[in-house]
Amino acid sequence: MTKLLITFLLLVVALFPGAAVRSSSPEANMPGVAELQKMKARFAPVEITVDISKLPAGEKGALIKMVKAAYIMDALFLRQAWAGNEDLLLQLLKNKSALGQARLHYFLINKGPWSALDSNKSFIPGVPDKPEGANFYPSDATKQEVEDWLKSLPDSERNRAAGFFTTLRRPESGGKGFVAVPYSLEYQGELELAAGLLREAASLTAQPSLKAYLSSRAQAFSSNDYYDSDVAWMELNATIEPTIGPYEVYADEWFNAKAAFEGFITIRDEAETAKLEKLSSELQDVEDHLPVDSAYRNPKLGGLAPIRVVNEILAAGDANHGVQTAAFNLPNDDRIVKEKGAKRVMLKNVQEAKFRLVLMPLSRIALSAADQKRVSFDAFFSHIMMHELMHGLGPHEIHIGGRTSTVRQELKEIYSTIEEAKADISGLFALRYLVDKGVIDKNLEQTMYDTFLASAFRSIRFGLTEAHARGIAIQINYLLDYGAFIAKPDGTFAVNHSKVKEGVAALTTEIVTLEGQGNHEKAKELIGRLSVVRPEIQRVLDRLKNIPIDIEPRFATAERLLAE
Ligand code: ZN
Numbered sequence: 001m002t003k004l005l006i007t008f009l010l011l012v013v014a015l016f017p018g019a020a021v022r023s024s025s026p027e028a029n030m031p032g033v034a035e036l037q038k039m040k041a042r043f044a045p046v047e048i049t050v051d052i053s054k055l056p057a058g059e060k061g062a063l064i065k066m067v068k069a070a071y072i073m074d075a076l077f078l079r080q081a082w083a084g085n086e087d088l089l090l091q092l093l094k095n096k097s098a099l100g101q102a103r104l105h106y107f108l109i110n111k112g113p114w115s116a117l118d119s120n121k122s123f124i125p126g127v128p129d130k131p132e133g134a135n136f137y138p139s140d141a142t143k144q145e146v147e148d149w150l151k152s153l154p155d156s157e158r159n160r161a162a163g164f165f166t167t168l169r170r171p172e173s174g175g176k177g178f179v180a181v182p183y184s185l186e187y188q189g190e191l192e193l194a195a196g197l198l199r200e201a202a203s204l205t206a207q208p209s210l211k212a213y214l215s216s217r218a219q220a221f222s223s224n225d226y227y228d229s230d231v232a233w234m235e236l237n238a239t240i241e242p243t244i245g246p247y248e249v250y251a252d253e254w255f256n257a258k259a260a261f262e263g264f265i266t267i268r269d270e271a272e273t274a275k276l277e278k279l280s281s282e283l284q285d286v287e288d289h290l291p292v293d294s295a296y297r298n299p300k301l302g303g304l305a306p307i308r309v310v311n312e313i314l315a316a317g318d319a320n321h322g323v324q325t326a327a328f329n330l331p332n333d334d335r336i337v338k339e340k341g342a343k344r345v346m347l348k349n350v351q352e353a354k355f356r357l358v359l360m361p362l363s364r365i366a367l368s369a370a371d372q373k374r375v376s377f378d379a380f381f382s383h384i385m386m387h388e389l390m391h392g393l394g395p396h397e398i399h400i401g402g403r404t405s406t407v408r409q410e411l412k413e414i415y416s417t418i419e420e421a422k423a424d425i426s427g428l429f430a431l432r433y434l435v436d437k438g439v440i441d442k443n444l445e446q447t448m449y450d451t452f453l454a455s456a457f458r459s460i461r462f463g464l465t466e467a468h469a470r471g472i473a474i475q476i477n478y479l480l481d482y483g484a485f486i487a488k489p490d491g492t493f494a495v496n497h498s499k500v501k502e503g504v505a506a507l508t509t510e511i512v513t514l515e516g517q518g519n520h521e522k523a524k525e526l527i528g529r530l531s532v533v534r535p536e537i538q539r540v541l542d543r544l545k546n547i548p549i550d551i552e553p554r555f556a557t558a559e560r561l562l563a564e
Contacts, residue, residue: 030125036102042117043109043552044357048349050267050311050557058204059240060561063265063313065201066214066242067558069194070263073244073317074111076190077261080318081112081251083135084127088113092124109321109552116322117549134251136258137168138178143254149178164259164332165224165246183246184224187261191221198244210238217245230331234306234340241266241310241345247330248318259332260318264325265558266310269348273309276385280304282439286430287393291509296395296516304392305341309385311349314558323550326351327384344388348381353551355380361547362461363454366540368494374450382444383452386427393430394422395516410518417531418523421471422511428452429508432501449495449504453485460533461541470531477530478507487536491543 031039052060078085092104103124110116113124120130131139137146150162160166161180168178169186184191195218202214213236216229226245233243243266246259284301319325327346331337355377363375395407408415431448434440459472479485484503486494514522533541 031123033098033102036099036106036123039115039118039123040102040106040109040552042549044548044550045552045554046353046357047556048312048353048553050313050349052267052313052557052561055239055267056206058206062201062204062210062214063240064561064564065197065204066240066244066265067314067561069197069201070242070244070265070314070316072190072194072197073261073263074320076187077251077317077321078111079187080135080258080260082131083139085112088124088127111321132253133255134253134258134260135167136252137254138170140170141168141178146178146254162255162257164249164257165226167258182224184222194244195219195221205238205240207238207240209236210240210242213242220245227333227335230333230336231340233331234336234343239268241268241308243328243330243345247332248328249332251318262318262320263314263316264312264319264328264345264347265314266312266345266347269309269311272348272381272385275382276307276309278439279385279389279434282434282437283389283393285437286433289433290394290426290512291429291505292512292516296512298393298395301392303341304389306343307385307388308343308345309348310345312347312553312555313561314555315347315350315553320553324350324354324553326354327388346384346388350551350553351381351384352377353553357551358548359454359458362458362544363450365543365547366457366493367450367454368488368490368492371450371453371492371494374447374495375454376443376447376451378441379444379447379451380455382431382440383424383427383448383455386431387423390423390427390430391419394426394512398516398518400518405518407515407518411515411520411523414520414523414527416467417470417474417527418511418515419471420468421474422508422515424452424471425475425504425511426508428504432504449484449497449500453493453495457537457540457544460537461544464531464533470527473532474526474530475507476537477532477534478510479503482506491536491539493540 052063055063075086078089089107092100092107095101095104106115106123107113112130113122113127114120114130115123122129133141133143133146146168150158153161161168161178165183166180167183167186169181171177171179198214198218198221202211202218205211205214209232213229213232216232220226220229229245242264244263246261248262249256249259251260252258283304287297287301290297315325325347327344329342329344331342359380360375363372367375397404397406398410399405400410407419411418428448431440431444435442435445453476456472456476460469460476462469464470464473476485479500480487482499482503484496484500486496488494510526514526
């Protein structure tokens with residue numbers, strides 16, 4: 001675990017002590033040292049580094065300020081997740097026994113005393129069940145009480161009270177009901193500290209769009225109005241790409257309404273950005289050659305949502321607990337999404353770490369010996385990139401018997417599963433098309449299918465609970481039935497290179513056509529038949545038990561910067 005992280009947490013916790021929380025759950029049945037080690041081993045430790053040698057001195061100076069500001073998000077998120085976290089952390093730090101240290105380490109991975117990979121069961125005695133409303137609402141409130149109170153408010157007040165950037169607290173005078181406290185007040189001390197650092201960073205950088213984001217975000221920390229800085233984030237075009245502030249709403253399990261603090265400090269990947277531009281410039285040609293009736297192709301693609309490929313220096317707060325984020329879409333403010341769209345940020349070095357520590361070991365179990373050699377990070381990352389781009393291709397607005405609709409409206413509850421499968425399979429189709437056209441490296445033809453096969457096992461490893469995994473199951477079973485993938489007698493899987501190109505095109509035809517027809521019935525049939533885990537696949541999944549689930553990053557470059 002990182003000493004610097006703890007130093008920072010201690011500093012912020014000592015400056016701004018949170019409320020003490022009494023908890024009363026029993027000591028029994030808590031995991032011991034050995035059990036905690038096993039739980040922790042599911043996260044493979046890895047050093048996350050970025051080459052920043054090309055940054056000019058001023059930019060590097062700005063970067064250090066941003067890293068410091070991001071570390072403050074760690075302390076803020078701890079308090080947002082649970083009011084008792086800060087006191088508990090201080091207690092854990094004092095306990096030098098093996099058990100105390102093991103608990104501290106796993107606490108830092110989870111940013112709290114509940115294990116995300118074990119249905120949020122607590123692993124430290126004396127803590128309550130994980131509060132679903134986190135610390136955004138008073139600990140004695142119920143979901144129903146909050147709902148009723150919000151309903152009783154006039155519209156303008158309700159929007160503020162139910163919005164991203166307020167907590168609900170009991171009135172100081174006592175009594176019933178709540179008051180909505182703006183984040184700028186609730187977290188005033190930390191946010192002033194962070195704003196100061198962002199202003200210093202803004203004064204050090206020579207890049208105008210970065211200066212604009214940093215200054216407007218610093219302003220937002222005190223005004224509690226994040227609109228301008230969200231717009232500035234969309235317009236950010238700089239070698240350093242920071243994302244810092246209150247963003248995702250998943251920590252509020254009651255209403256998905258309150259934003260949790262996080263920080264991603266990243267450096268733009270110039271080589272991948274160039275590759276992305278090359279791929280983007282080919283998209284109309286790919287669309288024109290989709291293996292479907294021309295009625296389902298779009299003769300003029302609209303503007304594409306921006307995508308950034310970056311390398312992570314530091315992830316903090318909500319961005320660094322449990323399973324690590326490998327890509328994200330922001331902002332969540334609908335006004336900005338309507339006006340400017342949303343931006344997708346792909347964290348390449350995080351993807352690479354997951355590839356090396358999870359996907360490679362997994363491929364040595366799931367794939368035949370010959371196929372293992374064809375699993376490559378370049379193919380893995382190229383396909384993820386193409387997947388994102390392909391969401392913009394194919395049918396979106398569609399015409400059914402004289403009426404205009406959308407694929408989403410027609411496919412309803414199964415839309416996401418079909419759309420994820422479309423992006424995957426047509427992404428493979430597009431990569432092969434561009435290899436054959438001579439636009440991208442010929443090597444990919446040898447590696448992309450095996451890499452996809454290995455990554456399919458990673459996606460369905462934890463069941464078909466979300467759209468992407470369900471979409472993957474459709475593809476793997478379709479390609480097995482087609483003879484494009486082969487289940488070997490020894491229990492491993494392989495690609496049939498003489499049939500895979502044809503199989504991928506055939507499934508692309510099937511899925512893009514049913515989207516173009518808005519054919520809910522056929523989509524449902526396809527999912528019912530193929531979105532399943534068959535016994536031969538389950539047998540491989542059973543053998544993956546000791547492969548790590550994710551990574552535990554240590555941000556070596558960030559630590560080095562702070563030590564300078
Ligand atoms: Zn997708």
